[in-house]
Amino acid sequence: MSTRINPDFKKDLIEFGIDEWNECFHCGNCTAICPLTENGFLFPRKGIRSIQMGLKDKLLRNVDPWLCYYCGDCSDTCPRDANPGELMMALRRYLTSVYDWTGLSKKFYTSKIWELSAIIIFALLIIVLFAIFLPLNPNAAQLVNESGGVMINSLVDGVSAEQFVRIIEYGDWTMAIIVAFLLISNILNMFYKVVLKDNSVSIPFYAYFTEAWRLIYNFVTQAKFSKCDSNKFYWVGHLLIMTGYSIMFAVVVVFLPEFQIEEIKDWYHWQRLLGYYSTFGILFFLVYVTISRIRKNEIKTKYSHPTDWLFIVMLGLTTITGILVHIFRINGMVAATYYTYIIHLAILVPMIMIEVPFSKWSHLAYRPFAIYFANLKRAAYAKEAKTNVSPAYA
Amino acid sequence: MKNIKSIGIYFHNPKNTNGSALNYSEIEAYAKSLPVVKAVWNSDSFLVAKLDDIGTAIKEHGIEKIIIAGDTPGMIKPLFCEVMSLLGYNKEPVVLASFRKYGAITELDTERAKAILYCAVKGIPFEYAAIPGEKQAKPETLVIGGGIAGIQASLEIADAGKKVFLVEKTGTIGGHMAMFDKTFPTLDCAACILTPKMVDVGQHSNIELLTYSEIKGVSGEPGNYKVNIIKKARRVNLSTCIGCGSCSAKCPGKAPSEFDGGTTMRKAIYIPFPQAVPNKYLIDADSCTYIQSDGEKCGVCVKFCPVNDCINLDAKDEEVEITVGNIIVATGFKTFDAKRAEQYGYGKYPQVITSLELERLINAAGPTEGKITFRTQDKKGNPIFTTESGSPRSVALIHCVGSRDENYNKYCSKVCCMYSLKLAHLVKEKLPDADVYEYYIDMRAFGKGYEEFYQRIKNEGINVIRGRTAKVEQQNGQLLLRSEDMLNDRLIEQPVDMVVLAVGIEPGEDAGDLSNMLGIVRDEDGWFSEANYVSDPVNTYTGGITIAGVCQGPKDIPDTVAQASAAAARVIQSIIKGKVKGSIKDISLENIESKNK
Numbered sequence: 001m002s003t004r005i006n007p008d009f010k011k012d013l014i015e016f017g018i019d020e021w022n023e024c025f026h027c028g029n030c031t032a033i034c035p036l037t038e039n040g041f042l043f044p045r046k047g048i049r050s051i052q053m054g055l056k057d058k059l060l061r062n063v064d065p066w067l068c069y070y071c072g073d074c075s076d077t078c079p080r081d082a083n084p085g086e087l088m089m090a091l092r093r094y095l096t097s098v099y100d101w102t103g104l105s106k107k108f109y110t111s112k113i114w115e116l117s118a119i120i121i122f123a124l125l126i127i128v129l130f131a132i133f134l135p136l137n138p139n140a141a142q143l144v145n146e147s148g149g150v151m152i153n154s155l156v157d158g159v160s161a162e163q164f165v166r167i168i169e170y171g172d173w174t175m176a177i178i179v180a181f182l183l184i185s186n187i188l189n190m191f192y193k194v195v196l197k198d199n200s201v202s203i204p205f206y207a208y209f210t211e212a213w214r215l216i217y218n219f220v221t222q223a224k225f226s227k228c229d230s231n232k233f234y235w236v237g238h239l240l241i242m243t244g245y246s247i248m249f250a251v252v253v254v255f256l257p258e259f260q261i262e263e264i265k266d267w268y269h270w271q272r273l274l275g276y277y278s279t280f281g282i283l284f285f286l287v288y289v290t291i292s293r294i295r296k297n298e299i300k301t302k303y304s305h306p307t308d309w310l311f312i313v314m315l316g317l318t319t320i321t322g323i324l325v326h327i328f329r330i331n332g333m334v335a336a337t338y339y340t341y342i343i344h345l346a347i348l349v350p351m352i353m354i355e356v357p358f359s360k361w362s363h364l365a366y367r368p369f370a371i372y373f374a375n376l377k378r379a380a381y382a383k384e385a386k387t388n389v390s391p392a393y394a
Numbered sequence: 395m396k397n398i399k400s401i402g403i404y405f406h407n408p409k410n411t412n413g414s415a416l417n418y419s420e421i422e423a424y425a426k427s428l429p430v431v432k433a434v435w436n437s438d439s440f441l442v443a444k445l446d447d448i449g450t451a452i453k454e455h456g457i458e459k460i461i462i463a464g465d466t467p468g469m470i471k472p473l474f475c476e477v478m479s480l481l482g483y484n485k486e487p488v489v490l491a492s493f494r495k496y497g498a499i500t501e502l503d504t505e506r507a508k509a510i511l512y513c514a515v516k517g518i519p520f521e522y523a524a525i526p527g528e529k530q531a532k533p534e535t536l537v538i539g540g541g542i543a544g545i546q547a548s549l550e551i552a553d554a555g556k557k558v559f560l561v562e563k564t565g566t567i568g569g570h571m572a573m574f575d576k577t578f579p580t581l582d583c584a585a586c587i588l589t590p591k592m593v594d595v596g597q598h599s600n601i602e603l604l605t606y607s608e609i610k611g612v613s614g615e616p617g618n619y620k621v622n623i624i625k626k627a628r629r630v631n632l633s634t635c636i637g638c639g640s641c642s643a644k645c646p647g648k649a650p651s652e653f654d655g656g657t658t659m660r661k662a663i664y665i666p667f668p669q670a671v672p673n674k675y676l677i678d679a680d681s682c683t684y685i686q687s688d689g690e691k692c693g694v695c696v697k698f699c700p701v702n703d704c705i706n707l708d709a710k711d712e713e714v715e716i717t718v719g720n721i722i723v724a725t726g727f728k729t730f731d732a733k734r735a736e737q738y739g740y741g742k743y744p745q746v747i748t749s750l751e752l753e754r755l756i757n758a759a760g761p762t763e764g765k766i767t768f769r770t771q772d773k774k775g776n777p778i779f780t781t782e783s784g785s786p787r788s789v790a791l792i793h794c795v796g797s798r799d800e801n802y803n804k805y806c807s808k809v810c811c812m813y814s815l816k817l818a819h820l821v822k823e824k825l826p827d828a829d830v831y832e833y834y835i836d837m838r839a840f841g842k843g844y845e846e847f848y849q850r851i852k853n854e855g856i857n858v859i860r861g862r863t864a865k866v867e868q869q870n871g872q873l874l875l876r877s878e879d880m881l882n883d884r885l886i887e888q889p890v891d892m893v894v895l896a897v898g899i900e901p902g903e904d905a906g907d908l909s910n911m912l913g914i915v916r917d918e919d920g921w922f923s924e925a926n927y928v929s930d931p932v933n934t935y936t937g938g939i940t941i942a943g944v945c946q947g948p949k950d951i952p953d954t955v956a957q958a959s960a961a962a963a964r965v966i967q968s969i970i971k972g973k974v975k976g977s978i979k980d981i982s983l984e985n986i987e988s989k990n991k
Contacts (some may be wrong), residue, residue: 009852027794027835027880031885039884077737077864079799 009054015110016097017090017305022083024048030074030084036067040381041374044066044074044084047091060098061198063377065091066363066370069228072299086303093305096362099190102182105358114160115354119314122350127342134159134167136338141267147275149264150329150337165257172253175352182357183365189365194373207379215372224371237285244281244366247274264330275326282319287314311360314351321347398487400432401515402457404474406464407437414465417504421463424508428515442470448477461514463491465499466918489514496520497915497923497935497978506979509986521926528936528974531617532719533557533969538609538908541569542951543724543943543958544969545591550962552600556969559716560595561623563904564652566670567592569726573653573750575757577951578816579847584951585759585897589669596671606676608904610713612911616937617719617974618870627709629677630663634704637665637673641695641705649681650776655750657779658761659772663695663705668759677707712724719974720938720965723922723959726910727944730796730803737865738795738895744769744777745786745873746893749810749817755779756820766824768892773832779854786828786891789821790875792863793834797898805919807898808948811838814896815851822854829889830856832862833877841950859886866893867937899948912939913979921947932961935978940964 010021024045031037031045043064050059068088075085097106107114137143137157145151153161195203218224222242226235251259251274258271265272290312292301321344328337355361403425405418418436425434433455440447460474467490474488491514493499498507513520526914535551537544540562548558560567572592574584595601610622630641647662654667658694662681665673666748683692684707696705721895732740732748740746745768747755758764762781770783791814797807811834818830835860839848852858861878872889879886901920909916914934915923922941925933932940942961943954968974 025798025835026880027798028861028880029864031878032861032876037885042878042883042885045878045880077801079794079801079862081800 006054006056009056016093021051023080033073039088044088060193063194063370063374066367070300071228075299096209099186108358118354119350123346126346126349130342136317144332147264148332150334151262155338169256174252179356201377201380203376203380204383207376213377215368218371219368237288240281241285244278248278316348398459401430401459402433403461405436406467412497415501416507417494421507442473445477459487461489461491465494467492490717499926505983509983524978524981528973529617529976531968533976535720535965536717536718537722539724540567540569541726542952545595545960546955547722547942547962548601550959552598554966558601560603561607563608565606565676566666578812579843592671616976619718621716623714624713625709629709630673630675631704634701635674640698644694644698647681647683652984654754654761657751657754722941722961723941725902725945728902730897732895732897735795739866749896752894788829788890790831791894793896795895795897809950810896818863819851832858834839835862937976938974
C-alpha cells in the first residue's frame, strides 16, 4: 500500500499546540518508558515519526494518541526535551477536529474568536429565552415554602411548577439529543477512519461483541488510566470528576422531575448527598488541576492550550453558580436564586454544546471507543498472530 | 563585494550568557558608535521567535547585513536566515560575532569582544585580523597530563632533542589507556602499545617526569612561563625504592583500586599497576593508618622496608618552580558518573556495571584474571569482583549513558559505540554461550575500519538492537530491560544477568581551575577550546599553549595520538625558531582598528 507524504502537514498542527517536531532523534526512550504502550500500539515515538514525515493518512487511522493518558514520564526522561507527552496531547486535539465532520471543532481549536463567539451566542440565547418566556414573578417574595426554601419551579408567573420542570426537561433533552447525535456521528466517523480504512487488519466479526463489555468496564473504572501514573492521586481525582459529572448529567437530564422539586429535603437525604458528592468530585479535581496548571509543577500541566483553560473556567463557573443557586434557595433568597439559575444555565448550555462534541470534553467518548477499536485491532492481530511475543530474543 | 552601507547588530541573550561576564552595555554602546551600524537590537527590541517583527525591524532601517553577536550566537542564525530569505535576500549577509569562540568570556575580555564585533562589521575574519606578534621562547616544554596524549607529545619533543617536563597528577603515567584491555577496531592489546612508550618516557634523558604532582600556578608570558608545581608527598623515596613489595604485603590500610576502576581493593602503600612508570611504591594518605591516626598507630611499612630511609611517613608536599617556553595541555577526561542516570540503577543493583569496570574484568591482569564475573563483597563488605563469584549467562550493553542527553551531556562522547562493540565481542569471546545484547540509538562507526568492525560484530551472534533502554529493573533475580526494537517494530522486555553501561566522557574536575591558571578558554561543555576547529586544532588563543587529546573534545586513541604529535610539531617549530606567537588577549582594540581600516 502506498503512503502519501504531505510535507505541509506539520503546519496544520501548529494551532493545536505542536510548535516543535524536529527535536526527536528517535532513540525510543519514550516508547520504552511508557507503561501503556504494547506491541501493535507503539507510541509516542511512532506518532512523532509520522508527524516529522508528514504521514497524515497514517496518523488519521492511528488510535495511539487516545491510548495515552499523559503521565509525563516520556517527557521527563526524553534525552532531547522533545516533549513527546505534549505532542500526544496536541495530536488528540487535532484528531478531535478530524473526527468532527461539521468542521466546527477545527474552528474552535484554531480560533479563539470562533469559540468565544459560540459560547456567547448560546449564553445570550438562554438569557433572552428566559427574559421573554419565563420572567420572574413580580410577587416572588412570597414564593418560599414552610421550611424557608425558595420554590424554584414556581418563580415564573402563569407557569405551574409541573410545567416549568417539563419545559426545562424538554430543553435538556433537546440539548442531549443534539450532543448525542454529534458525538455518535463523530464516533462513527472515527470508526470509519481508524478501523474501516485501515487495510492492514481485518477485524474478526465476533470481536465486536466480545470487546464491547471492556468498553463499558473501562469507561466506568478508567482501568487503563490507573496503570498509567505512579501518582494514583491523579487517577482518583479524575475518577471523582468523571463519576461526579456523570451523576450530575443523569440527574439534570434524565431524572430532572425527580430532583428539581419544590421541597427542600434534609441534608442527609440521599438525593442531596448524591448532589454533594458530585459537586465535591467535580470541584476537587478542578481545583487540583487549576493549581497545577498555574504552578506548571507537573509535566502534564506545564503546557496549557487556550482551550484547556476555557474548559476549566466554564466548568468552574458552572459548578460555582450551581452551588450559589443551592445556597440562595436554602436561605429563601428568591430573586438571587432566579437570576443565578439563569446564569447557571447560560454557562452550562454553551459548555455542553461546545465542549462535549467539539472540544476537550469529547475525550469522554473518544477515549473509551479508541480503546475499543484498539482491542478490535488487537483481536485481529491475535488471530493473524502478527505480533511477536516478548522477550523477542529468548 | 559591494560596499555595505547599513548594518544591523542583534545581541543574542546578553542576560543569560552561560558564565560569560562581558560588559554588554559597553559593547552595545561601542556598536552604536560604529558609522555603518544603523541599528542595534537585543531581546528587548523584539522576540526572535517572531519572524515578522525581525522583518519589520530590518525593513525599517534598510539593513543590508545582519550581525548576530553574543556568547553563542549560532543558535539563532537560522531564524535570521529565514527572515532574510523571506525578504528576498540571500543568506550570506547574516554573519556571526561569537565572543566565546575567540575566547572573550570574562569582564576583562570586553575589549576583545569589541574587536570581534569590529571585525564582523568590517567583514574580516577575526583570526586574520588579530595576529599577535612573536616573542622569544625558551626551549623547555611542559606537558600537563601523562596519558597517551601527554606521553606521545613528550616523546616527540624529547626525541627531537629538547627538554620536556611531564607533570602527572597520579602516581604513574599511562592514564585511561593503561586500563583498557584491547583497542578497537584492530583488537590489539592496549598495554602492548602503551607500556613500551611509558618505559621510553621513564628512561628518556630529555624527559623529567614529575608524577604525583599538580600545577599550582602559572605566571609570566608566552615563551617564558613560570610554572609552580606541587610535588605531593609520595612518602617513598623514588631513587632508593627497589619495588620489592614487602611494605605492601604487610600494610593494613585498604582502598578501592583506582587503576582497576574500583573492581578490587589495593593497599594504602601500593604500586598503581605492575607496569607503572615509575615502578615505585607510593602512600595514599587517605587510607594510610599511620597518617590518619596522626602517627600514633601502625608504621609497619617502615619496619619491613629492607632499604634504609626509603619510606618517610612524615614527608611533606614540596613545591618546585620551572620555567618553560611552551605548554602542552593533555589532561584527558573523566568518565560519566553512572549513578547520576538513576533509571539504570547503577549503585543500586550490583550487577549493573560500567564499561570501565568490564574493561578491567576482561583484562587478564585484572582482578578476575580475565573472567567476567558477578560483583560480590569482600569480608568488610566492600564491593569487589573475584574469580569465584560466577559468570553471567546474558549480558546487555546500553549505549549513550550520560551522552546525547539534554538531562546530562548533550554532546556525543564519540568513543562509546565503538568500545561497546569491542566489549560485546570480548564478552562473546570470553563467554561463548552467553547472550549479548546491545541497545543503541545511532551506531556511530566513523573511522577507518570501524564500519567493517561493526558488521563483523553483528555477524558474531550479538543482538544489536536499535532502541534506547528506558530503565533497568530487577525481576526474579535478573535485570529487566524494556526497550523499543525499532527496526523490528516491536517492544521487547529482556531479562539479563548483567548490564553494562557505556558511560560517556566528561571534562576532568580540575579543567576549570587549569583553564583559569593558563588563561585558555573552555567551550559550553567544558572542553578546552582550540583556536580553530578545522584549521588550527591544537593551538589556543593564549600564546605558547597548545592542547592535545580528549581535553579538547571526545576522541578515540588514534585521533588522540595524532593530535598529540601535531601539538608537539607546533612546539618543536617554536623551539627551532626560538620564538612563540603571543596571545590574542594582548592585542588592543585600537591595534586591530588601525590595522584594518
